[in-house]
Amino acid sequence: MKNIHSNIYRPNYANLKKAKKNIENNNVIGLPTETVYGLAASAYSDKSVKKIFKLKKRPSFNPLIIHFKNLECVKKDVICNNYFIKLYRAFCPGPITFVLNKSPSSKISKMANAGKKTVAVRIPKHKVARKLLKILNVPLAAPSANISSRLSPTSASDVVDEFGNQIKFILDGGRCKIGLESTIIDLTHKPTILRQGAITSKEIYKILRKKIAVIKKSKVIKAPGQLKFHYSPGIPVLINKNYPRKNGAFITFGKKFKSSKNHFNLSKKNNLREAANNLYKTMRKIRKKNYKSISICKIPNFGIGRAINDRIKKASYKWQSK
Ligand code: TXA
Ligand code: MG
Numbered sequence: 001m002k003n004i005h006s007n008i009y010r011p012n013y014a015n016l017k018k019a020k021k022n023i024e025n026n027n028v029i030g031l032p033t034e035t036v037y038g039l040a041a042s043a044y045s046d047k048s049v050k051k052i053f054k055l056k057k058r059p060s061f062n063p064l065i066i067h068f069k070n071l072e073c074v075k076k077d078v079i080c081n082n083y084f085i086k087l088y089r090a091f092c093p094g095p096i097t098f099v100l101n102k103s104p105s106s107k108i109s110k111m112a113n114a115g116k117k118t119v120a121v122r123i124p125k126h127k128v129a130r131k132l133l134k135i136l137n138v139p140l141a142a143p144s145a146n147i148s149s150r151l152s153p154t155s156a157s158d159v160v161d162e163f164g165n166q167i168k169f170i171l172d173g174g175r176c177k178i179g180l181e182s183t184i185i186d187l188t189h190k191p192t193i194l195r196q197g198a199i200t201s202k203e204i205y206k207i208l209r210k211k212i213a214v215i216k217k218s219k220v221i222k223a224p225g226q227l228k229f230h231y232s233p234g235i236p237v238l239i240n241k242n243y244p245r246k247n248g249a250f251i252t253f254g255k256k257f258k259s260s261k262n263h264f265n266l267s268k269k270n271n272l273r274e275a276a277n278n279l280y281k282t283m284r285k286i287r288k289k290n291y292k293s294i295s296i297c298k299i300p301n302f303g304i305g306r307a308i309n310d311r312i313k314k315a316s317y318k319w320q321s322k
Contacts, residue, residue, distance in 0.1 A: 008156045008170045011128040015171065020135050022169050028052055030145055030159040031132065032173025033067075033124040035095045035182045035197070036152035036280070037159050038142030039167070040067070040132075049112045049141050055166060058148045063114040064141040065097050065122050065182070069133035077106040077139065078119050083187045083208060090207045093125040095178050095198045099186040112141045118188055128173040144181055149230050151280045151315075154179045158284060179277035180307050185212075196307040198276070230314040233283040233294065237316040239309075241295035248293035249286040251279075257297065272305045279308060283315075 009015040011032075022029050023041065026048040031040040039055060041048035043066045053060055068074045071088060078100040080088075087098065102108065102119045113119050124130065133140065144152035145159045145167075153159045156172040183197030185204065192213040193201055201212040236245075244250035250263045254270045257263060264282045266275035286294055296316075299308050 005157060005160045005170075007160065007165060007168050008172050011131065011171045011173060016128075016131055016135060019132055019169060019171055023048075023132075023136060023138065023140070026051070027169065028055060028167060030156060030163075030167050030170030031129055031140070031142055032126050032156070032171060032176065033129050033142075034126045034177045035124075035180060036154055036176055036178075037145040037156065037170075037173075038065075038067070038129075038140075039145040039159075040140040040142040043067075043112050043139040043141040044107045044109060045138075046109045046111050049109045052141060052143060053111070055163065056143060056146070056148050058143065060111070061114050062148075063116055063118075063120060064112050064143050065120040065184075066108060066112065067122050067124055067129065067133065067140040067142050069130065069136075069139075070123065073139060074121055074123070077103055077108050078121055079103050081187060083191055084121075086207050087185070087187075087204065088123070091199055091203075092123040093130065094123070095125070095182045097122040097182045097184045097195075099184065099188060099194065101188055108139070109141070118186075120184065122182055126173055126176075128171050132171070149232055151231055151233055151283055152181055154277075154280050158280075161284070175277075175281075177277070178273075179280060180304070180311065183307075196310045198273075198304050198307065200303055200306065229317040231280075231311045232315050232318075233287045235287060235291065236293040236318070237283075237312065238293065238295045239312050239316045240298045242297065244295045245293045247291065248295055249289070249291040251282060251286075251294060251296040253297055253299055262291065266299075272300060272303050272308065275299065276304045276308050279311065 028041045028051045031038045098121045099118050146162050154176040156170050178198045183199040184195040186192045252265045266278045
């Protein structure tokens, strides 16, 4: 059965089979994960991967994350090291991506990992993504389902907002539980976090018992999360503010801010997970209401708050000195 948008499909067995057919026919589909929605296609097919880059308007040097069903499948395409095995056992399936060396016999399209020696590996937890991976014989290349540099989608209708009818088949997995992209950790040298997410450096440290570096600025763009301007709602974003601009919206957090028409509270309960989950949804809502700017109050910088601050800082980059 179809949803209100003709390209959104309920994830029943018949539609999962249709999704499989689409992947086998080198089409790109919208796929729910526990972090954000992805634009998924066969990671083994240049033809499919090319379509993803084109749809997203993504520069070809920027590699895609490859989604696998389990460890056995990962082993076919990448070289697994001890760090990875330990973290896999602790966190997978889950909202974490590992950068590992590609194996010489890997079938992953060179385009998918932008010709690099490494591959970003993720084993998603969302049951719809898992069900699809289970019936497929290929891993899925899946970047977030947004136009490059824009906000990631956290519901099937957000994917329609981004791409309209360009994506013919979107599986509806409801609202994403986490709402921010996965943590990315490079394990090819000393463990280094390239992008912060729901799984924190502290939690990773507890498993590896090794200092976890967190990349701040890098000359080489390893992840576009590191491109300075990203996660943009398309209007000016100003951070660490105590009030909105004229005709602007104000994103708040916690009890101390009063309610008002243009105030949008990420979590009245001071809950950072709830705030993370509401961030992109709220920014999309504000943009649709035609506010001219978004001011955001200070957000506590611990736990998933670090990932929130990373995203809003990048969203505000263009407007920082204005
Ligand atoms: O939560 C997520 O990770 C979502 C869902 C759909 O799985 N995906 C996602 O993909 O956020 P994307 O393409 O929007 O972000 C992937 C990031 C990019 O910053 C890319 O540069 C980085 O992963 N990346 C991919 N392969 C890499 C590699 N081999 N080395 C370093 N970074 C890599
Ligand atoms: Mg993205």
